[in-house]
Amino acid sequence: MENMKPDSKVMLRMTNIRKSFTGCEVLKGIDIEVKKGELLAIIGPSGSGKSTLLRCINMLETIDDGSIAIEGEYLAKEGAYVSGDKARKLLGRTGMVFQQFNLFPHMTVMENLLEAPMQVKEMKREEVLPLAKELLSKVGLSDRENYYPSQLSGGQQQRVAIARALAMKPDIMLFDEPTSALDPELTGEVLKTMRELAAERMTMVVVTHEMAFAREAASKVIFMADGNIVEQGSPNEFFDHPKEERTKAFLRNML
Amino acid sequence: MENLVHTVVLMLEGTRVTLEIFFITLLLALPIGLLASLGRLSKFRPLSLFMEFYIWIMRGTPLMLQLLFVYFALPMIGVMLPDIAAALLAFTLNYAAYFAEIFRSGIQSIPKGQYEAAKTLGMTYPMTMRRIILPQVIRIVLPPVSNETINLVKDTSLIYILAMNDLLRVARTIVQREFDMTPFVVAAVFYLAMTFVLTWLFKKLEAYYGKYET
Ligand SMILES: Nc1ncnc2c1ncn2[C@@H]1O[C@H](COP(=O)(O)OP(=O)(O)O)[C@@H](O)[C@H]1O
Ligand SMILES: [Mg+2]
Numbered sequence: 001m002e003n004m005k006p007d008s009k010v011m012l013r014m015t016n017i018r019k020s021f022t023g024c025e026v027l028k029g030i031d032i033e034v035k036k037g038e039l040l041a042i043i044g045p046s047g048s049g050k051s052t053l054l055r056c057i058n059m060l061e062t063i064d065d066g067s068i069a070i071e072g073e074y075l076a077k078e079g080a081y082v083s084g085d086k087a088r089k090l091l092g093r094t095g096m097v098f099q100q101f102n103l104f105p106h107m108t109v110m111e112n113l114l115e116a117p118m119q120v121k122e123m124k125r126e127e128v129l130p131l132a133k134e135l136l137s138k139v140g141l142s143d144r145e146n147y148y149p150s151q152l153s154g155g156q157q158q159r160v161a162i163a164r165a166l167a168m169k170p171d172i173m174l175f176d177e178p179t180s181a182l183d184p185e186l187t188g189e190v191l192k193t194m195r196e197l198a199a200e201r202m203t204m205v206v207v208t209h210e211m212a213f214a215r216e217a218a219s220k221v222i223f224m225a226d227g228n229i230v231e232q233g234s235p236n237e238f239f240d241h242p243k244e245e246r247t248k249a250f251l252r253n254m255l
Numbered sequence: 256m257e258n259l260v261h262t263v264v265l266m267l268e269g270t271r272v273t274l275e276i277f278f279i280t281l282l283l284a285l286p287i288g289l290l291a292s293l294g295r296l297s298k299f300r301p302l303s304l305f306m307e308f309y310i311w312i313m314r315g316t317p318l319m320l321q322l323l324f325v326y327f328a329l330p331m332i333g334v335m336l337p338d339i340a341a342a343l344l345a346f347t348l349n350y351a352a353y354f355a356e357i358f359r360s361g362i363q364s365i366p367k368g369q370y371e372a373a374k375t376l377g378m379t380y381p382m383t384m385r386r387i388i389l390p391q392v393i394r395i396v397l398p399p400v401s402n403e404t405i406n407l408v409k410d411t412s413l414i415y416i417l418a419m420n421d422l423l424r425v426a427r428t429i430v431q432r433e434f435d436m437t438p439f440v441v442a443a444v445f446y447l448a449m450t451f452v453l454t455w456l457f458k459k460l461e462a463y464y465g466k467y468e469t
Binding site: 058061098105120 | 266368377390391467
């Protein structure tokens with residue numbers, strides 16, 4: 001905790017993150033820092049390690065080396081995650097939205113939202129209900145609370161997934177290509193929800209291929225390739241005056 | 256006519272034995288099969304190897320042989336079981352193995368994303384299994400479980416060789432004594448009635464557990 005104290009406003013700090021899959025190093029010493037209320041956009045070609053980086057934050061993968069601290073508290077220090085209970089408490093401060101939504105198909109929209117607060121936090125249905133309803137109205141799906149996921153469009157499902165994650169009141173929201181599985185005409189509604197979340201100063205880390213969204217909503221953009229951070233900066237610097245050849249080539253391809 | 260009534264009454268008694276074997280086997284084999292499938296999927300190698308071995312033996316040898324083994328071989332090594340218990344032991348071990356394989360493939364067919372979503376929401380593994388995975392597995396395994404259950408109705412007739420008065424044995428006794436084929440027909444009707452009820456029941460269950468599908 002010592003060296004992380006000075007800036008208490010740093011919500012997420014990852015230092016020298018390394019990760020290999022069976023001998024192949026996919027994260028080669030990544031450093032990132034996200035301050036409270038910031039939106040960090042991570043872009044880069046497929047296979048560059050973006051998902052893996054995100055998944056190390058909530059222990060869907062485990063790092064080999066480096067440190068992760070959430071608001072100054074170590075989740076992992078020099079490659080070793082802290083023990084069970086402490087880790088679970090810290091993980092409770094992050095929420096995750098997946099490319100494939102991963103809603104629980106056997107539960108209605110409302111049940112999807114109530115599930116974790118009721119099971120994990122052992123809250124009563126009546127206690128969670130007001131928040132759940134508020135979140136559904138926030139993502140514009142109040143009239144769908146009794147639908148099953150299979151009865152919703154992809155965009156609606158993803159908005160439910162965002163609401164479901166928010167129902168656990170996380171401090172940091174992680175998004176792994178939240179619009180990549182959607183038809184183009186449905187990405188807008190999901191990005192709109194995310195923009196509104198950003199406007200409420202939610203701290204967010206977003207892996208995305210939506211350059212327009214990154215440019216306009218991000219506080220900082222990181223470009224990753226082959227497990228390294230190639231370049232980072234404010235959206236304006238990054239998109240208008242990229243320094244690295246790799247970045248320029250990538251951006252040319254995306255536009 | 257009077258004869259037929261008499262036959263049916265005798266056979267109802269045989270049906271009771273058949274139903275007893277059927278229900279108790281089902282009641283035991285389903286939970287044991289579930290536990291066996293979890294053991295089979297366990298990351299603890301000795302456990303998963305043991306379960307694989309158990310399932311292999313049970314599915315790789317005839318149920319008839321297993322029955323005979325429990326009935327005749329166990330007493331030779333000093334394990335004395337009442338007839339019905341011996342039959343139940345063999346049936347349960349056999350059917351639990353089949354159910355375990357059905358549950359295993361059902362569990363494995365649930366996408367990894369379901370576990371990941373549950374984990375990122377803070378749910379523990381037992382919680383995830385109970386609330387997220389198993390309810391979906393039930394929907395997937397209902398059709399094959401239904402098949403096995405109907406097989407079980409018919410397999411109960413194997414206890415015929417153990418000299419227990421099940422439906423089939425009662426029917427044969429009467430046929431031999433009275434030289435009349437009616438008991439076989441009555442037995443067929445009884446078996447059909449049981450499988451009919453089961454088919455109907457499983458259809459209802461599939462509709463109930465599948466209500467989230469469109
Ligand atoms: N579970 C895994 N096992 C083995 N290799 C993996 C695994 N997950 C990802 N990888 C590999 O790690 C690299 C980075 O993957 P990923 O983080 O998904 O990249 P991105 O999200 O930027 O497309 C890829 O080469 C991928 O094949
Ligand atoms: Mg990815």
